[in-house]
Amino acid sequence: MRFKPWPRPTPFEDTSRKRAAYRRKQAREQAALPLFADAIAERQLEVDEEMIRRTGQWERQQQESRRQRADGWRRARARLFALKVDQRHAIRALWRICPYPADPSYLGTLLHEIATGRIDPAQPPWGGRHVLTPRTTPDPTSFTEAFRQIGQRTIGGGPKTTGADERLFCGNLGSGILFLTSRVRLIEPNESFYTSSNHRLRDSHVGRAGHWVEVVVRGTCSQTDLGRIARLAQDADTRPVVVRHIDGPPVSLSGSGCR
Template sequence: MRFRRWPRPTAYRETPRKRAALLRKQRRERDALPLFADAIAAGQRDVDEEMARRHVWWIDREHEQRRQRAARWREARARLFALPAPLRRKVRALWRTCPYPADPASFADFLHQIAIGRLDPDRPPWLFHQQTQARITANPATFEEAFRQIGRKSVGGGPKTTPADELLFCGNLGSGILFLTSRVRLIDPNESFYTSSNHRLRDSHVGRAGHWVDIEVRGDCSEADLSLIRRLAQAADTRPVIVRRVNPLCGRV
C-alpha cells in the first residue's frame, strides 16, 4: 500500500524571529484601535508566557494531527476492503502507479471517483490509450482516392536513354496496407526508351503507344483487391496496365 510517512512529533522550536513576529503582531493590534490600546495591551500575553503556551500546545497539536490522519487512513482502507476481491486487487495496483499524493485524503477521493464512475479502473486517465484504427478506403472511385504517393526514385538510364521514375504508392482497401510500385516499361524491349523525369501514372505524355505500366503489389491482397487495383489503374492511364502481386520472399507471382 503506497503511503507517505508522517513525521514524528517534535518539540516546538523557539527562535528570535518568532518572538519578534509576536511583538509586531501585538503592536499592530494596538495600533489598529488607538483609543483602546491600553485595553488591548492588558489582554495580550507576555512573550515568555506565549512561548511557554506554544510549547504545550504544539505537542498536543502534533499528536492530534497524527491521530486524525491515522483515522482517515483506517476509514479509506475499510472502504477499499469492502470492494469485491477482483476490483480490490485492480484498485491496489492502480494506486501504486497513479500520480496522486500518497495521503489519506487523496486515497479516499481516488476510491470515491471509482465508486461514482468518474474513474475507470480499466482505463485510468493518467495512461495514454491510443485507439488504433487503420485508414481504409473501402470503395474507392479513383486510383488517387485509393492510394497515396509516398516515394519516387529514378531507375534505368544510359548513353541514349533518360532515367524513368519509379513511383511508390500506399493504401488500404480493407485487408491491410498495400504498397504499389509503378514503373513504365517498353512494349518493344529493343526500342530506345525516352521518358520525362516528371513521369506520373496519369499525366505522362511520352511514348504512350510504345509503353505499358507495370504495377507490383506488396502486401496482403486478395484477388478481388487485385482486380480493383487493375481497374482503377487502367482508368487512370491510357496505356496498358499490368498489375502483379509480389511476394517479398519468393519474388513475383
C-alpha cells in the first residue's frame, strides 16, 4: 500500500497574531542593544512591509520547492528509463505497491537499493509478487457508475452562442481504459446555449429544444460496449444522445437523426 503524499502547505496568512509577534520581535531586538535601539529601529521594516515580504517569501519558497521536486522526478525517471525494458517494468510494478511515500527522493532510494542488491524486485521485503488488476466496471447500471469526470472546458462563445461545456470522462468496462468526450451540439443555428441548475450527464444542462449530445469514445471498445455506453448516456440525459467511436460510425438510441 502506498502512503498518501504529503499535504500541500497552506498559503501565508496576514493575521493579527503574526503582526503582534513581529512587534514583540522588534522590541526584543531593540532591548538587546539599548545603546543602538534607535539605529536598530531604523533598519526594521514596518509591520505592513514585513507581512508583504513574508507573503512573497512564501511564494518564492513554494516555487523553488516545486522546481526541486520536478527536477527530482526527472532525475529519478532518467535513471529508471536507462534500465532494460523488463527490469524497468518490474521496478514500476514494485513502486506501485512499496510502502514508500510518492516522492522522487524515495524513488531514487528504491532504485539505489535495487542497484546495490539490497532489494530484489522479485522478492521485496514487504511482500511477494504483485499482479496488477485494473479497476473495471463490467456491468454498470448508470453512467456515473461506469465513468468519472476528469476534465472540463468551455467551447464556443459569441453573441448567439454563450458556450457549452465539453467534458472528459474515463472508465474501464473490462476491455481497457476508455476516454469519453461529451459535448452538446446545436440542431438549429439560431439557438444558443445557456447553463442552468437542471444538469444531468455533463453537470451543465444547456439549451431548450434543438440540442443533442455527442459522446466520442477513444480506446479499445467493442460494438457491445459502444451500445452499452449509448444506453447509459441516454438514460443520463433527456435530450437525444449520439455515441460514436473516434474511428467508427455513430450509435443513436433516440432515432432523431441528430448527426
